[in-house]
Amino acid sequence: MNSGTIARLAALLSALALHGCGAAFSMDLPRRFVALDEDEQELRGYAMRGTTADGVVLAVREVENEPEGDLVFYQEAITLEMRDRRGYALLDDAEIRAASGETGRLLRFGHDEEGEAYRYWMAIFVAGDRLFLVEAGGAETVFAPVESDVEAAIRTFRVR
Amino acid sequence: MRLFARWRRACARRRVSVGLAMAALVACSGCSSSAEYAATSSVAREESYGGEATAYAPAIDVADADGAPAAQYAQAPEPSPAAPPGGPSGGTPQTPRQATDAIDTSGPLLVYTANLGMSVYRVDEVRANVIAAIRELGGVLTVETGNQVTVRVPAARFDEALTRIQALGDVVSRHVQAQDVGEEFRDLTIRIETLEAMRRRVERLLDQAQNVQAALEVEQHLERIIMQLEQLKGRQRFLANQVMLSTITVTFQERQVEDIARGIFELPFDWIRQIGLTNLMRLR
Numbered sequence A: 001m002n003s004g005t006i007a008r009l010a011a012l013l014s015a016l017a018l019h020g021c022g023a024a025f026s027m028d029l030p031r032r033f034v035a036l037d038e039d040e041q042e043l044r045g046y047a048m049r050g051t052t053a054d055g056v057v058l059a060v061r062e063v064e065n066e067p068e069g070d071l072v073f074y075q076e077a078i079t080l081e082m083r084d085r086r087g088y089a090l091l092d093d094a095e096i097r098a099a100s101g102e103t104g105r106l107l108r109f110g111h112d113e114e115g116e117a118y119r120y121w122m123a124i125f126v127a128g129d130r131l132f133l134v135e136a137g138g139a140e141t142v143f144a145p146v147e148s149d150v151e152a153a154i155r156t157f158r159v160r
Numbered sequence B: 001m002r003l004f005a006r007w008r009r010a011c012a013r014r015r016v017s018v019g020l021a022m023a024a025l026v027a028c029s030g031c032s033s034s035a036e037y038a039a040t041s042s043v044a045r046e047e048s049y050g051g052e053a054t055a056y057a058p059a060i061d062v063a064d065a066d067g068a069p070a071a072q073y074a075q076a077p078e079p080s081p082a083a084p085p086g087g088p089s090g091g092t093p094q095t096p097r098q099a100t101d102a103i104d105t106s107g108p109l110l111v112y113t114a115n116l117g118m119s120v121y122r123v124d125e126v127r128a129n130v131i132a133a134i135r136e137l138g139g140v141l142t143v144e145t146g147n148q149v150t151v152r153v154p155a156a157r158f159d160e161a162l163t164r165i166q167a168l169g170d171v172v173s174r175h176v177q178a179q180d181v182g183e184e185f186r187d188l189t190i191r192i193e194t195l196e197a198m199r200r201r202v203e204r205l206l207d208q209a210q211n212v213q214a215a216l217e218v219e220q221h222l223e224r225i226i227m228q229l230e231q232l233k234g235r236q237r238f239l240a241n242q243v244m245l246s247t248i249t250v251t252f253q254e255r256q257v258e259d260i261a262r263g264i265f266e267l268p269f270d271w272i273r274q275i276g277l278t279n280l281m282r283l284r
Helices: A003-019 A037-043 A071-085 A140-157 B004-011 B018-056 B122-137 B155-166 B182-206 B212-244 B257-263 B279-280
Strands: A049-050 A056-066 A090-098 A102-114 A114-125 A130-139 B111-118 B140-144 B148-154 B171-180 B243-250
Touching: A037 A049, A049 B004, A056 B279, A071 A090, A071 A102, A071 A114, A071 B171, A090 A140, A102 A140, A114 A140, A114 B279, A130 A140, A130 B279, B111 B155, B111 B212, B122 B140, B122 B148, B122 B155, B140 B243, B148 B155, B155 B171, B155 B243, B182 B212, B212 B243
Parallel strands: B111 B243
Antiparallel strands: A049 A056, A056 A130, A090 A102, A102 A114, A114 A130, B111 B171, B140 B148, B148 B243
C-alpha cells in the first residue's frame, strides 16, 4: 500500500466519520448551528437536525420514494398540504440545485404561530428510490438574519 | 288614532250623504276583501319569491382559482354617492334616504359578493391593510374578528377592491358571485305602486265614513295596507343597498378536517403529516 492510497483511504474514512456512515446524504450546517444527537433525531423521523441558540432549526428527512413520485408530484403534494390544508402562505417556489447535481424545489412558506410570524422552508430532492426533504424554520425575527446562510447550506446538500 | 281623528274632521265637514256613506262602506268592504287578499297573496308570494330567488336568480358563479376577474361582474353599476368612508366602529354602512332612487333599474341589478380564504401569515398586518385599502376605495368595515374581516365597497370598485386585497396576501381560495335581483326589485316596485293606489282609495273612504264603527273598520284595513307597504319598501331599500355596496369577506383560517375530507385527497404518506413548524421546532 503506497502513500497515495493511504492518503485517499484516510480522506474517505474522515469523510465517513464526518457525515455519518449510514447517511445517504451530506449537508454542511451553517455557522451558528449545532447538530443535535442523531439517534434521538432518528427516532423523531429526522436524519439530521441542527439548531441555532435562538431557535432557527434546520433538518433533513430521508424517506422512501414509494410509491415512486417525481419532483413535480412531491412539490404539489407538499404545497397542497402546507398551503391549502394548513394555511401556510406560499411566499416563493423556486428551483434549487444540490451540490451533487440533483435539481430540487425550494418552497418558502410563512405562517403565524400564536400571532407571531414564522418562516418555514422546504427543499425537496428526489434521488431514485429516496426522497430528501430539507426543512428550515424559525420565528421571522431570528430566521431573517440567517436565511442566506440556510440557503447556502441547502446548496451544499449532496446525495451519496 | 291619527286616522280616526282624520275621520272625525271629515265628519264635521258633513260633505257626504248617508247614502253615499253606505255605498262607501260597501265599497270599503269590497276593498277590504281585496286588501286582505292582496296582503295574504303578497306575503305568500314574497315567501315563495324569496325561496325562488336563490334558485332562479341568475347566480353567476365566477369562482376561479387564478384570480382573473370574470367579465360577468366587470359591468358593475356606477358607484353610489351614498357610500361614505366609514369609521372603524363596525356599524353597517349608511344607506341613502332614497336608496332605491340611486340605482338604475332598467338593466340587471347585480349583488356582488366575494369570499376569499387567505393563508395564516402576518394576519394582523394583512387585516389592517385590507381595511385601509377598502377605505381608500370608499368602502366600510362591517365585521372584524380575529380571523375574519368583512367589508363593503361601492359596486363599481368591487373589481379593484378584489385585486388590491388579493395582492396583500396568499389567497388560498376565492369565490365570487353576482346575483341578479332586478326581477325581484321591479316586482316590488309594482306591488308598492299598487298598494299606494289602494291606500289612497281607502283613505278617501275613511274621509267618507259616517259612523265610528265604519271608520274603525276602514282604519284597520288602512293599517294593514300601510304595514304591508313598509315591509315591501324595507325589502326594496335592502336590495338597493346590496346592489350599491358589494360585500367582501376575507377569512384567515386553516381548513377544518371535515373540509379536507370533502375537498382534498389525503396522500397515504405518514411523513407528510409530520412536516411543518410544529415538529421541526420541537427539540425536546
